[in-house]
Amino acid sequence: MQKIKPFDHLILILGVLFLCAPVVMALMSSTHAAIDIHSNGLSLLPGGNGIETYTKVLTHKGGFTGDVTGLLMLRNSLIMGLGFAVGKIALSMMAAYALVYFRFRFATLLFWAIFATLLLPLEVRIMPSYQVMSELHLLNTYTGLIVPLLASATGTFFFRQFFRSVPDELLEAARIDGAGPVKFFIDVLVPLSKTMMAAIFIIMFIYGWNQYLWPLLMTTDESFYTLMRGIKSILQVWVGSQIPDYNEAFALAVLAMVPPVAVVVIFQRMFIKGLTESDK
Template structure:
């Protein structure tokens, strides 16, 4: 039996609260800074409570934009990031599911060779293969397009590996039962494997969505059209203004807005996400 020690319980809560304060304090400061005029952040002491220009600042960001981003509204940049993140996430999950299904349940020559070739690409991040990828995208005429932003990033060796390991734990009795019921490969995949994989899909959806939402280097490389700017590109352009001073109040407001979609995804899928990480029974 675990002993109930009030001192340890109090100490645990103190450490937990201190950790929460430590992690949330930068977010609090960004939220407060986004409600003040720029002049208030240029003098000491920095305000620690909300100002009276929050509505004006966020209205300007969402509808009018700022000169540092070419006047592109933050709402448009968030929409571009959302399309990119959802496209990358759905593409990665779909391709990884089909790849893992083929590797586990079909017998064809060099099956494991193809799997290890996919697995080896884990050692080749986007930054390593970005120049040849850019050359291929340019030759296909996909620069300055949503297709060019999404298509080169939808292959995922990590997701393929995770789905393969999950499919290997599915009992063989399910496969035999499907054969007895005359279920073909597509029906077995759609009616049995996909429902069993929903928690894994939810966990990967959160991880891959945040990965796609936070992409900076690839959109920065292939995008020159301001109407295709992503939210991360917008924040970077607001901070790097050359010899001028960064517009911190608007930059902080953009950062707060950029946090909203990932937070919504995490909250909406939190239960399935945790279940997908800890679930062991099939």
């Protein structure tokens, strides 16, 4: 048996504390009253306001129009996250399919062009993107929120690498079996890519879920508020002697963590299962 080394454990424990403490602190603080937090600082022990705060955050109608509840924000964030993940997977898979399996002019050049867009983050092209959406009258729509960000160099790259690792004989067998390009894609490649799709789903869902700048710019209608904007708007009210509702901000933050964690937990299982069981 290996000897237990106290020093190694100390480092590991420190690491765990370092990663977990802020989360615990947010969770605990969200159960205190706002004034309590303001006067006594963050807390590591549970307070007595938990249920009250969470109920309020989820159902209280806030915002200028008085229609924005936590549930609505949660729904919007989910739409963003799912729309991003599903849309990006669909789009990048098809792009990668074209790049890998079809011989056409400048395919390599095209791939590198797509790849190069990795170097250009959203922030660089945010003004032109905004203008395009504005001229298409897509401001304040889910379409406008999701579609402009769907092209994914990362996804295309991952799927391209994956497709290239699929043995050629599989394509040849499918061709002899009379499967055309569409059939081969749907009947063979899509089922084979399940693990890859799970991995990309995790990344893209969280990417969409955490979007802040783009929704802020694209939507003025409060019914499109996402959780990220909700948290920010609670903390923005520091006008005069008003104390921000720290507890609510924390509660929202905790709520905002739940779906991504759930996604990771669910898909991680699939991911690992796929990795250990599949052989191509």
